[in-house]
Amino acid sequence: MRTETGITIRREDYQPYPFLIPTIELEFELSAERTQVRSRLVVERRKDVLISSDLILNGEDLTLVSLELNGVVLSQTQYTLTEATLTVHNVPDRAELVIVGTCQPAQNTSLSGLYVSGKHLFTQCEPQGFRRITWFADRPDVMSIYRVTLRASRSEFPLLLSNGNLLQQRELEAGRHEAQWHDPFAKPSYLFAVVAGDFVCREHHTRTASGREVLLQVYSDVGTEDQTEWAMESLERALRWDETRFGLELDLDRFMIVAARDFNMGAMENKGLNIFNAAYVLANPNTATDGNFQAIESVIGHEYFHNWTGNRVTCRDWFELSLKEGLTVFRDQEFTADMMAAGLPATEAASARAVQRIDDVMGLRLSQYPEDRGPMAHPIRPESYQEISNFYTATVYSKGAEVIRMMHTLLGEQAFRAGMDEYFRRHDGQAVTCDDFINAMQWALQQTAPQKNLDVFRHWYRQAGTPRVSVQLQHDPVAKRCTVTLTQDCPAVGVEKASPIVKQPFHIPVTLGLLDDTGKSLSPQVTLELKEASQTWVFDNISTRPTPSLLRNFSAPVLIDYAYQDQELALLSAHDDNAFTRWEAGQEIASRKMIALAQAWRQHAKFEELDPLLAKSWSASLLAKDLDAGYRARLLSIPPSHAVIERMAHMDPLAVLEVRTRIREQLGTTHAATLLNTYQANLTPGQYSPSPGPAGKRALKNLALTYLMASKHPEAANLTQTQFRHATNMTDRMAAFTALIHDGSSELNAPAATQFYEDWQHDQLVVDKWFSTLASSPRTGVNELTGLMAHPAFTMRNPNRVRAVVFAFCMSNTRGFHAQDGQGYHFWSDQVLALDAINPEIAARLARVGDQWARFIPEVSQRLHAQLERIATHPTLSRNTLEIVSKALSL
Structure with a gap:
């Protein structure tokens, strides 16, 4: 194993940056092969920080062209340049520094900094990408006013965007043009953005609550203009919701969203210029599922809400990441719940909210709970890190949101809103800490309950683990x-x-x-x-x-x-008037029985009869016609294999998968007639709508279809094929396609796979769905997956495509990944190493598949451990991936 490790950064060592940089002017000569950046920094020494006279700036993968201090060109003895920093010596208390440098966007496969996607240029600066564009104090507590000039060939890059408000555009010689942008609000470098390329734009003029007219714009690739209407509608809903729920208005003259095909994350909240993974922008009924529509609304809300919780008030350092992310996830969850319940009668609204809460909790349990049990377990405010990109975790985001929700529960809506108002009153325009947020909430709590405090509550920020x-x-x-x-x-x-x-x-x-x-x-x-x-x-x-x-x-x-006794769980599952705990009781019944059956399977290789309590509980939910369809779909969903595996003392993935497969088969066989009736009763003819009512019906109908396919019911194949061929929306089409690929015979699934690709090969996001369905099929082993990766549409350089194939196999194909010959684990380590040479951030995320190696049954843990060691000994492993595997091997 490699013995060298990255430098550990500790929260306790934080020191303010010794200089202020109140303004920065940037001039870009944009080109895919070589972009030149001229930066003009005004620097002022902080009076409260005692340091040397040196100014240290971050910079990576850059070429220095020239350097001036107060108009004088510096010689090489007056500065020191390394691979990571530019140090200017003997800087006076106030100075003007002009730096000219170049970068190579086309060579930047990490997708951090300035990079090429298709024929476009994009930036991604969070957490430390700005240093790959120009030398700067690339940290969140250095906040500056940005003025940006972009120049490029009009034929190559007809649109030039940056943060803030557009000042002017003009034509230049030789077919070039220029755009000037100014952001009036001080921001850290991680919120800087540039986009250049040829896009179509959907725009909408609207007025804020105070009556100010603003422009909303959604940019996407030419030919996708019919897929951005929902994104625009979601953006305006987010704007209205933030005004109503929190009294927060859009502060710029315009707000822009741009869809990128190549993007490491879901989206980025750059001030006024949000850059999105195209998967969270593009949607229409023919190309996107109900889940896609909901995710787009949620993510657009999330990034818009960052305008205040993250941008206007930002984090002092990266240890405080949950200050903005946990709070904003809570806000986007509340937004989604409010949108789902909007306009519904009280009972249906409560059901819609319950569905949203169930989905949020399932996400937490599938991603964050395992993290709390693994080598990367950390508080929502970590005390140390080696690579900050590794700490964009479910703990920081999802558990961080639950910590905010607990504060909301303890304070109540009115006091929580007062605390938010006080937080903005105290800290607008500042880079602050989680303690500053809690202090504002404690102030609000004590206005109504002077005897209460949040002193003990602060331990959530300091301590890791699931209590x-x-x-x-x-x-x-x-x-x-x-x-x-x-x-x-x-x-x-x-x-x-x-x-x-x-x-x-x-x-x-x-x-x-x-x-x-x-x-x-x-x-x-x-x-x-x-x-x-x-x-x-x-x-x-x-x-x-x-x-x-x-x-x-x-x-x-x-x-x-x-x-709980069995009869108590049965009572809660049938009668609890709290929708969440009613669902929870049913999940507890199923999980307990699945674990017992899995243990029996491991010992005897035999599946016992379906437990009567599980059968009765499930049947009661199937027959509960008085419940909302979307909620019934959650009640009838057998716990995912991952959720059950996580509860075992020695995790046995193949045994749990076998048990879950048999349970679905028996439930489908026993209740075939009722499932067929449920399918027919929940058809949604007419115009498509992603609203909770019809979406819930589709969820229930398609769940019934999967049980029928699992049971090999004689009518199931024809029903599924008919739905696949004649579906009028992607939700129903994908449900049928997945059922054919995962549960259909080879005579059914092979033609379906061919037909689906032929029909949708022109739409890359739908092709991702095709790849993911095939990669996660229990029929797909390493040999089949290798063949899939040889498909001309596959590329390792597109994160969405990698997630659709490699991640889908390693994380969602239990049978293929955990095959007893160990090929799945060797394939995983191969892909981690291949990705690490291209995009270390994505490689590190894939490496986390091995986090839980020590908790598996011996034959699995030994094989995973061997592959972790193989990764760790790779001579050119990135710091990102090395931190992940080193912590895993330390168990």
Whole structure:
């Protein structure tokens, strides 16, 4: 194994940058092969920082052309240039520095900095990409006013965009042109953006709440103009929602979104010029599923909301990343829930909100909970890192959002809004910390509850892991009294194991209901605030022993330990009036039974009969016609294999997959008639709409179809083929296609695969769906996947295509990846190394597939460990990937 590691950056070592850079002027001579950048910096020494007279700027993969200080060209003795920095010696207290340098966008396969995508130029500067454009203090706490001039060939790059407001455009000699942009708001370098190319634009004029006219624009590739209407509608909904819910207006004259085909992330919130992965912009009913439509609305909302929670108030350093990301994920989740419930009657609105909450929690449990159990476990505010790009994690984002949600629960909507207002009043235009946000919330809390504070709550920012809350319930029938005792535990995990740490109690809101044996509430719902290692609460006038409905609406990101009896889970699954805990009870029944069946399968290679409780619970949900279709689809979904595997002491992926396959088959066979009726009852004829009602019906109908296909019902194949051929929207088409590829016979799936590609080869995002469906099919092993990667449409240089094939196989194809011959693991390490030479950020994310190696059964863990060592010993491994595999091997 390689012994060298990257430099560890520690939060405790933070020091302010010794210079202010109040203004920066940038002039770009844009070209794919060689772009020249002239930067003019005004620098002012901070009076409160004692340092040398040297100015140290970051810069990578750049060529220096010239350097001037206060109008004087510097000699090579007056500065020091390395691969990572430019140090200018003896800089006076106030100075003007002019730097001319070049970069090579066409050679930049990392997609960080200025790079080429198709025939366009894009930038990606978060977290440390600006240093690949020009030398600068590339850190979030250096905030500057930017003025940008872009020049390029009009024929190559007819559109030139940057942050802020357009000042002027003009024609130049030799077929070139120029555009000047000015952003009136100080921002850190990570929010800088440039886009150049040929795009079509959808635009809309609207007025803010205060009456100011603003221009909204969505740019995309020529020929995709019919796929940006939903993105524009989502942007205006986000603008209105932020005005209504938080009183926050758009502050620029225009707001721009640009779709990029090659992009490492989902989207980027550059001030006024958001650059998006095209997958989160382009949609129409023929090309995008219901899930795509919802994701586009959510991500557009997320990036727009960053305008205030991330841009106007930004993070002081990268340790504080959750300050902007956790808060903004919470805001986009609330936005999505409000949009799903908009205009619906109260009951249907509550169901739509429950569906959204279930989906958010499932995402957290599938991505963040495993992270808390693995080598990368860290608090939402990490204490150290080697490569910051490795810490754009589910913990920072999803768990960070749950921490904000807990504050919202503890304060209530009115006080939380007051805290947000105070946060902006105190810190608008500043780079601040998570503590600054909590301080504003504590101020708001104490306006209405002076006796309360958030002192214990701050431990969520300092400590890693998923707390486990044990519940004991005692009932005294004579005194008609019930006592509930909550005890919390969270041992050291991940990075905490490297140094001694004494974990402190968390402040955990546990929302509780108490039900009688008919499912009726015995007392009003209450939120218990667990702030100590163990606390007890007493409930009077409880005549019968209650069944507790625990952690309603998932009030905290914790694990609940309560010895539920089967009949109690059945009661909650059938009658709990809290939609989330009703769903949770059904999932608990299924997970328990699947683990038991998987263990029996491992021992006897035999599948026992389907557990009666699981069968009865599932059947009750299938027959519950009074429930919303989208919610019923969640109730009827068997827990994903990954979720069940994670709960096992020794993870056994193939056994769980086998059990899940048999359960789906038996449920489909036993309830075929009802499933056929459910399918027919939830058709959605007429014009397509992605709204919750019809989307929920499609979800339920297509789930019924998958159970029928899994059962090999004689009508299922014809029904699926008919839907595949005649679907009027991509949701139904993809559902049928996936069922044919994953559960159909070879006589069905091969022609379907050929037909789908022939029909949609012109649309790259739909081709991604085709690749992903094939790569995740249980029929696809390494040999088949290698053939798929030889397809002319596959490329390792496009992150979306890599995610659709390599990631889909390694993360979603349990049978193929965990094949007993070990080929799946060797394939994974091959692809990590291949990607590492092209795009280390994507390679590091793929390397995290091996995080949990030590928790698998021995034959799996040994093989994964061997491949991790193979990756770690690669002589030219990037720092990104080396940090991931080194931490994994340290277990």
